[in-house]
Amino acid sequence: MEKNNVKRIHDFGQSIWLDFIDRKIMDTGDLQKLIDEDGVRGVTSNPAIFEKAISSSSDYDADIKELSRQEMSNEDIFYSLAVRDIKRAADLFKPVYEEEVKGADGYISLEVSPHLARDTEGTIRQARELWKAVDRENVMIKIPGTAEGLAAIRTCISEGININVTLLFSLDRYETVANAYISGLEDRVRADKPIDHIASVASFFLSRIDVMVDPVLKEKGLDQLYGEVAIASAKKAYEIYKRVFSSDRFKKLEIDGAKPQRLLWASTSSKNPDFPDTKYVEALIGPNTVNTVPMDTVEAFRDHGKAENTLEDGLDKATSTLSQLKEAGIDLDEMTQKLEEEGIEKFNQPYDKLLDAIGQQKKKALASGNS
Structure with missing residues (x-):
């Protein structure tokens, strides 16, 4: 039997994580099927994903009703629901986490509140709380790679918390994030604490770059660069990754078991109908990377995707593309x-919508309890 197209990606050293979670996918066994048949090796979540999961089904109603009686805030109710789902998914992926190279994969990501994106101390506080609440070694806490998030990333890594750095668009910021990760490991070594179990990814967002840049390219008559800037940026990010994590600075940490912070390609569904639906997967397959993909893209790649080692193809073209933008x-x-x-x-908009929806359900639950 020929190997599944999605599963073949892993042959080239890239892990596919699913950018989706809800209770139905776990209840029906579909998530286990994705692990077994497609070789999916992790899950990422965000406020928009949870908003859709909780608002569009009745799967969470009983839990919301139960939690509403405990005088919890809407946000506390949400995180109670999310933590239950994340724990369950983490347990499903534990066998992946415990494969021959322990800790290579099998991670589930849970994000701090998007309202904390500009709040360093608030981010650190909530990351600690979520890490403790989930209590699974194969979980990553998502922290946005904003300027304010950098110190939070360093602190959390130094405390042994696995971090998925999200919302990265720029090459300069990506390199700063990679160095914050290394600094966190160095802080931990100085405190005489182990670093061999810590994992982190840096999530570089792709299709949104092209959505913003392409109209400007058309205005400037640079049609030949249409749909090329995000992939060019990703290829240059991988060059930075290889340089930073082959440095003497990082090699000192490797002696103590440090793992590189892998690049993760995010926002990989094609937003432009003119582009192939597998565009941002096929162009960036390569070793020691992750691609987190929504269900539609998994299905598209399973049907007609081509798994080949492409990440370091066309590096000269990538350099030229970014130079032409500057010129x-x-x-x-x-x-x-x-x-x-x-x-x-x-992320704030669906998060606020989600909290409002929980608030409405909480009112109903309390009203029915008092009647």
């Missing part, structure tokens, strides 16, 4: 900063 007066740094701000807002 045309397109400020990619300015655009990626705007994408970061928009990304925070795009």
